[in-house]
Amino acid sequence: RVLSVDYENRVAVVEPGVQNLQLSAITKPRGWHYAPDPSSQAACTLGGNVAENAGGPHCLKYGVTANHVLGLEVVLPNGELVELGGGTTDTEGYDLLGLFIGSEGTLGIATKITLRLERLPPAVRTLLVDYDSLIAACESVSGIIADGIIPAALELMDRRTIATVEDSVLAAGYPRDAEAVLVIELDGLEPSLDDQAGRITDICRTHGARTVRMALDETERAKLWAGRKAAFGAVGRLAPDVFVQDAVVPRTKLADVIARVHEICDREGVTVSNVFHAGDGNLHPNVPFDSRDSAQVERIGRVMTEIMHVCVEAGGTISGEHGIGMDKRKYMDLVFTPDALDLMARVRNVWNPKGLLNPGKILPERYRVVRNSDTEIDHNAPDGRAAVTGVTV
Incomplete structure (x- = not known):
């Protein structure tokens, strides 16, 4: 309520x-x-x-x-x-x-x-920008932010995502022949928005944009956003399962990382579609697969592990908004030192000393709470380190 x-x-x-x-x-x-x-x-x-x-x-x-x-x-x-x-x-x-x-x-x-x-903002401008190159779209994102403009939203969809959205009941009128589109929204006071929209248009065209279109009214704006927000569901129609990855990289590395993601997926023979929050470098590679096929599951595991390593090597991190859960526990060592992880476990144990709530989440498996009795808790610490016990801090 x-x-x-x-x-x-x-x-x-x-x-x-x-x-x-x-x-x-x-x-x-x-x-x-x-x-x-x-x-x-x-x-x-x-x-x-x-x-x-x-x-x-x-x-x-x-x-x-x-x-x-x-x-x-x-x-x-x-x-x-x-x-x-x-x-x-x-x-x-x-x-x-x-x-x-x-x-x-x-x-x-x-x-x-x-x-x-x-x-609610007094005025809004929503732009749809399309490209012949996914890399050019990524480069435009860096150009916009570097120019000092902070849009309310700056989203990217690639060709495969565009096609799946346009084939769905929430088709938004995205150009099917584009390799990528940006959905850019500005909001604030009316006098400043047209100037910002003009600057963004110039930046996008400098980076190879084909067309820049502004939504003419609230109906058209709502349609553009309905398509974007339906993208994950639309991709879900392609296979029984979809692995939605979540990682963050510096905006200046978007183009390089996206190229690497495609190289990895092409090499492993899997299909990837990209729809993500480009403005803050928050990637969401989506890979359709069938979890009933053990070979596909193994292949997807290799792909996602390599993508995580690529993102971290580019100066990024392993999650932007989807959390860690159990799937990404194995990547925590890529971004945190053993001392930092040990401290996280100690903090968790102060709040949740018996491991009753969501056991096994966030921290690597070696930090899982093992209840030997109602009062004693053991943690298998790495490399012979002293175990984290009870609520010791």
């Missing part, structure tokens, strides 16, 4: 099962919205968003979930109810609120969420 909305103070209090889009639908008539907008916002819950620190297309300008959560009511594994943060900015002491957001259910369960609302 949405428990309360305080428009004067820009605050909403919700229970964790409220759908992301539901909050914006309730507040829109009064001129407000909740800014983080995952592609799954019609289905995903705000509690899940907190657990994953979810992002979305418009988080380039407005920030991810953590930037919009003011407070949480949390049930700890021992049943204790605690308040983290509050209804106003809370900067004193340790940032326990920030620690909890993105913890994937390993520290506690959020039962009440206090969120910051944003005013």
Whole structure:
């Protein structure tokens, strides 16, 4: 349930099962919205968003979930109810609120969420830019940000994604012959938007854009966004399963990393389609496959492992918004030192000493809690390091 909305103070209090889009639908008539907008916002819950620190297309300008959560009511594994943060900015002491957001259910369960609302922008410009080259589209992204423009959203889709969207019920009118398109949205005060749109148009054309088209009205804008947000579902029609990867690389490395992703997939004989938050370098290579075929599963595993290594080598990291879960535990050593991982395990054990909540998530398998009794907890620490036991910090 949405428990309360305080428009004067820009605050909403919700229970964790409220759908992301539901909050914006309730507040829109009064001129407000909740800014983080995952592609799954019609289905995903705000509690899940907190657990994953979810992002979305418009988080380039407005920030991810953590930037919009003011407070949480949390049930700890021992049943204790605690308040983290509050209804106003809370900067004193340790940032326990920030620690909890993105913890994937390993520290506690959020039962009440206090969120910051944003005013709906007074004006919006939405551009569709198409290219004969995926690499040129990636280079345009770096050019736009380097020029000092921060769009509200800057999304990229490649040829395969375009085709699957256009074959779906949410066809958006994307050019089927394009190798890539950018969906770029600007918002703010009316006088500045046309100038920014003009600068973006010049930058994109400098990098080889074929056409730059601006949505003429809200209906056309909504259609462009409906296609983009339906992209993952559309790709899901291609095979029984789809592996959706999530990683982040520096914007200046987008073109190189995308080229490497295609090299890897071509070599392994798998099909890849790309739809991602290009503005912040958040990649989402999608690989359709059939999980009933063990050879395909093995091949997909090799592909994703190599892609993760490529992203880290490019100066990136292993997750942007989808979290770690169990699948990416094996990659944590690529980006964190043993000391850092050991400290994370110690922090987790303070909150969740018996490993009752979401066991096995985030940290590598060697940090899994093994309950020898009701009071003693053993961790198989790496390389003969001292075991992390109980709530020792």
